[in-house]
Each structure stands twice: as structure tokens, then as C-alpha cells.
Amino acid sequence: MAAETSKGTATQQNILAGAHQLFTERGYHGTSMRMIAQQAGIALGGIYNHFPNKESLFLAVLLAHHPYYALLPVLQASQGETLEEYIRDAAIRMVSDPQDRFEFTKLLFIELVEFRGQHLPQLFQMVFPDVLEKVGRYAQDHRARLRPIPTVSLIRAFIGLFFSYTITDMLIARQLPAEMKDNAVDHMIDIYLHGILKE
Amino acid sequence: MAAETSKGTATQQNILAGAHQLFTERGYHGTSMRMIAQQAGIALGGIYNHFPNKESLFLAVLLAHHPYYALLPVLQASQGETLEEYIRDAAIRMVSDPQDRFEFTKLLFIELVEFRGQHLPQLFQMVFPDVLEKVGRYAQDHRARLRPIPTVSLIRAFIGLFFSYTITDMLIARQLPAEMKDNAVDHMIDIYLHGILKE
DNA sequence: CCTACCGATCGGTAGG
DNA sequence: CCTACCGATCGGTAGG
Numbered sequence: 001m002a003a004e005t006s007k008g009t010a011t012q013q014n015i016l017a018g019a020h021q022l023f024t025e026r027g028y029h030g031t032s033m034r035m036i037a038q039q040a041g042i043a044l045g046g047i048y049n050h051f052p053n054k055e056s057l058f059l060a061v062l063l064a065h066h067p068y069y070a071l072l073p074v075l076q077a078s079q080g081e082t083l084e085e086y087i088r089d090a091a092i093r094m095v096s097d098p099q100d101r102f103e104f105t106k107l108l109f110i111e112l113v114e115f116r117g118q119h120l121p122q123l124f125q126m127v128f129p130d131v132l133e134k135v136g137r138y139a140q141d142h143r144a145r146l147r148p149i150p151t152v153s154l155i156r157a158f159i160g161l162f163f164s165y166t167i168t169d170m171l172i173a174r175q176l177p178a179e180m181k182d183n184a185v186d187h188m189i190d191i192y193l194h195g196i197l198k199e
Numbered sequence: 200m201a202a203e204t205s206k207g208t209a210t211q212q213n214i215l216a217g218a219h220q221l222f223t224e225r226g227y228h229g230t231s232m233r234m235i236a237q238q239a240g241i242a243l244g245g246i247y248n249h250f251p252n253k254e255s256l257f258l259a260v261l262l263a264h265h266p267y268y269a270l271l272p273v274l275q276a277s278q279g280e281t282l283e284e285y286i287r288d289a290a291i292r293m294v295s296d297p298q299d300r301f302e303f304t305k306l307l308f309i310e311l312v313e314f315r316g317q318h319l320p321q322l323f324q325m326v327f328p329d330v331l332e333k334v335g336r337y338a339q340d341h342r343a344r345l346r347p348i349p350t351v352s353l354i355r356a357f358i359g360l361f362f363s364y365t366i367t368d369m370l371i372a373r374q375l376p377a378e379m380k381d382n383a384v385d386h387m388i389d390i391y392l393h394g395i396l397k398e
Numbered sequence: 399c400c401t402a403c404c405g406a407t408c409g410g411t412a413g414g
Numbered sequence: 415c416c417t418a419c420c421g422a423t424c425g426g427t428a429g430g
Contacts, residue, residue: 011399027313029228033425043400045427054425109308112369114226124374147393152379153386156371160363160387167362168355170311175323180351187352188359191394194346210415232409242416244411253409 012050014040020061024106028058028114058110059119065107068127070100083142084193087158091189094162101166131155147198154196161192211249213239219260223305227257227313257309258318264306267326269299282341283392286357290388293361300365330354346397353395360391 007013018039022031033054037044051057074093080086095101111119136151146154165188173181206212217238221230232253236243250256273292279285294300310318335350345353364387372380 024312025315027226027228027309029226030313032423034423044425045401046399048426049399106312109312110226113223113305113308113312114229116224117369117373120370121374124371128371128374149386149390150379150382152375153383153390156367156383157363157387157390159370160359160367163366164356164359164363168359170316171319171358172323172327172355174316175320175327176351180349183349184352184355187348188356191348191352191356191391193394195390195392195394231407233407243409244417245415247410248415 008050011040011042011046014042015047015050015057016061016064019057020065020103020107023058023061023110024103028054028110058115062107062111062119062123065104066123066126067104070104083145084197087193088189091158091161091192092185095165095185098169101162102170105163105166105170145198147196149196157192157196161188164188207249210239210241210245213241214246214249214256215260215263218256219264219302219306222257222260222309223302227253227309257314261306261310261318261322264303265322265325266303269303282344283396286392287388290357290360290391291384294364294384297368300361301369304362304365304369344397346395348395356391356395360387363387 008016015036019031019036022035022039025031033047034044036057037047040047047057051060071094075090078086078090078093080089111117132151132155135155139146139151139154165185173184207215214235218230218235221234221238224230232246233243235256236246239246246256250259270293274289277285277289277292279288310316331350331354334354338345338350338353364384372383
């Protein structure tokens with residue numbers, strides 16, 4: 001018998017993957033446990049060997065797709081000689097994969113609407129204090145280049161850049177002629193950068 | 200018998216108001232027609248005298264709360280001698296009412312997740328071409344003050360400012376100490392303005 | 399991990 | 415606009 005990984009059994013992974021896909025496609029209440037079972041290739045009752053109920057399955061999906069796992073490597077891999085180049089590179093990486101952006105955003109929407117944000121404090125406490133401290137130190141090192149904006153607002157605007165681009169993408173991108181979308185990412189990053197940098 | 204207004208009968212308004220509240224609180228599939236009937240003070244069957252089914256009721260709610268109705272007076276009432284003052288005033292008005300922002304945003308989330316954005320083209324076509332043309336003319340008149348950014352990106356970033364502020368508000372505002380939230384709106388508008396203006 | 403089942407609730411309708 | 419009902423489907427479980 002193969003040793004189980006820390007990620008759980010293959011069946012558990014199938015359930016999580018099927019649930020993730022269905023939740024993001026149809027919402028929480030729009031997805032039934034029977035659909036998830038079928039997607040995972042098992043019978044309905046089988047799910048309950050791995051998760052006690054539907055909500056705990058959603059929470060497991062949410063935690064498995066915590067933006068921290070996607071964002072940390074992005075920020076660490078980002079390069080750039082100057083502050084400006086570093087931020088631009090990080091922003092481009094952050095918005096580079098459309099499918100990832102849409103999936104994460106929809107999962108968050110479900111949490112905000114169908115769970116009234118109940119699970120957010122848990123997600124928030126996992127990473128925000130750490131991020132705040134690191135960005136704060138980084139901003140302090142580069143304060144000569146930055147306009148006088150509190151660290152929290154720098155972070156909010158950077159996170160906001162993600163949603164700004166992703167949601168307007170969802171709202172209008174499919175409906176705009178292609179030439180109007182060219183370089184839209186670059187322009188929006190550009191606005192953010194000129195907004196926070198001196199000179 | 201009193202004449203019916205163009206907004207529909209009182210009962211129809213009660214149904215719309217109850218549906219709006221419940222949808223934004225619990226999502227589409229998380230809200231039952233029975234809950235809506237109770238909220239509107241009538242029996243389940245009574246709803247079907249006004250709306251043929253649940254989805255058409257949701258669509259009616261969505262159209263009744265089209266951001267166009269909220270946004271147009273905001274933009275027309277905005278004041279300011281200079282371009283900068285006008286945009287700042289409009290932005291402040293746009294984000295001034297937290298309840299309006301949350302309700303509209305949640306309704307949009309429901310549409311994006313539970314209806315896969317099916318109804319968006321309809322909403323979009325109602326206003327975007329008009330907005331694009333007006334902002335384009337306005338930007339042309341003030342091009343000496345604006346950095347060279349396509350009109351579409353100016354609009355996307357301005358709409359994005361709304362979501363940037365509102366979603367980070369939903370995500371972190373409830374969990375931050377008060378002094379970290381002070382003037383957050385002003386800073387985010389400030390970043391946008393410095394991002395699009397010359398000098 | 400599956401089969402077969404539970405009570406509850408769903409959207410919608412007939413008839414008045 | 416209400417009462418009483420329809421078939422379908424829901425989350426969850428007992429028992430193997």
C-alpha cells in the first residue's frame with residue numbers, strides 16, 4: 001500500500017477537484033453533493049467518508065486555493081533592478097493566468113455572498129500580518145521613491161489592481177472589440193505605478 | 200382605484216424589494232420563492248401573478264438596480280473647477296454609500312457566479328457605448344492634462360477603483376484597526392489621479 | 399465505498 | 415391573491 005501524501009488520498013483529491021470546479025461554475029447552493037460525487041467518480045455516500053458535510057467540503061476547497069499559495073511564489077520569483085521594475089513584474093505575474101484569476105475570484109464571490117464572508121477572518125489572519133510587515137519594511141527601504149502613502153493603502157491598491165483588472169475583464173472584455181483590450185493590463189499597472197511613485 | 204405608476208403595483212414593488220434583499224443576503228439558489236413571498240407579505244402563489252418564474256424575478260431585480268441609475272446622477276452632480284477636482288468629486292460620490300456599494304457588488308457577484316454572466320451583455324449594451332463616447336470627448340478636451348492612456352483604460356481603471364475599494368473593504372476592513380482605515384478612500388483616489396494625470 | 403432510503407424543501411401550478 | 419397540491423431534488427445516513 002502506497003503511503004498517503006500530506007495532500008490526502010487520491011479519492012479525496014478527486015472530490016476536492018470536482019467540488020472546486022462545480023462550485024466555481026455554479027455557486028455553492030447551485031451545486032449538489034450528487035453532482036460532486038459524479039464528478040469525482042464515486043457514489044454520493046462516498047463523499048462522507050472524507051468530509052462530514054457540504055460546508056466543510058467548501059471550506060476545504062477554499063483553503064486549498066488560498067491566494068497565499070499562488071501569490072507567495074509570484075512575489076518571490078519577481079525580478080527587477082529598480083522598485084518600479086520589481087512591482088511591475090510582480091503585477092504582471094499576478095494577473096498573468098486568466099483561468100486562475102477567474103477561479104479564485106469566483107470562489108471569493110461565493111464566500112462573500114453565500115457565506116456572508118464567514119470564513120474570511122480565518123483566511124485573513126493566515127497571511128495579512130506577515131504581508132503587512134514585509135511590505136512595510138520594503139516600503140521603508142524605498143521611501144525616497146514612494147509618495148507618502150500608508151503601507152496599508154499601498155497594499156489595498158495593489159490587491160485592488162488585481163480585482164480592478166479581473167472584474168472589468170469579466171464585465172466588458174468579452175464584449176469589446178479586440179483593439180480596445182490591447183495592453184489594458186499594461187495601462188492599468190502603469191496607472192498604479194505612477195500613482196504611488198514620486199516624480 | 201388609484202392609477203398604477205410606471206414602477207408597477209405596490210405588491211410588485213414589495214416582491215422586488217424582498218427579492219433584492221434576500222438575493223443579496225443569501226445568493227440566488229440560497230433564496231427560495233417561499234422566503235420571498237413571506238418577505239413581501241403574500242402567499243407563494245401570489246408571486247406568479249407578477250413574475251412568470253424565479254429567474255425572471257432575478258433579472259427584474261438586476262435591471263431595477265442597474266448601476267446606470269445610481270451612477271448617472273452622481274456624475275452629473277459632480278463639481279470641480281479643474282479636471283482633477285471633478286474626477287475626485289465623482290470618485291468620492293461613487294464610493295460614498297457603503298450599503299449601496301455592497302448591495303450592488305453582491306448582486307453582480309451573483310450574476311457572475313450563479314448565472315455565469317448570462318445577463319451582462321444586456322446590461323452592458325444599455326450604457327457602455329454612451330459612456331465611452333462621453334468620456335472620450337471629455338478626455339479629448341483635457342488631453343493636455345492627461346497622460347497618454349486610451350479612453351477604455353481610463354474608464355476601466357475608474358470602474359476598477361470602485362471594485363478595488365469595495366472588495367478590499369469587504370476583505371480586510373472589518374479586520375483592521377480603525378487607524379489603518381483612515382483616509383483609505385482618499386489615498387486610493389489619489390493613486391488613481393496621480394496615475395492618469397501629467398506632471 | 400455503495401445501495402437504498404429518510405424527511406425536508408424546492409420551483410411551480412390548478413382551481414377557485 | 416390564497417390553498418392545497420405536484421413531481422423532483424436536496425443534504426445526509428443506516429447498514430453492509
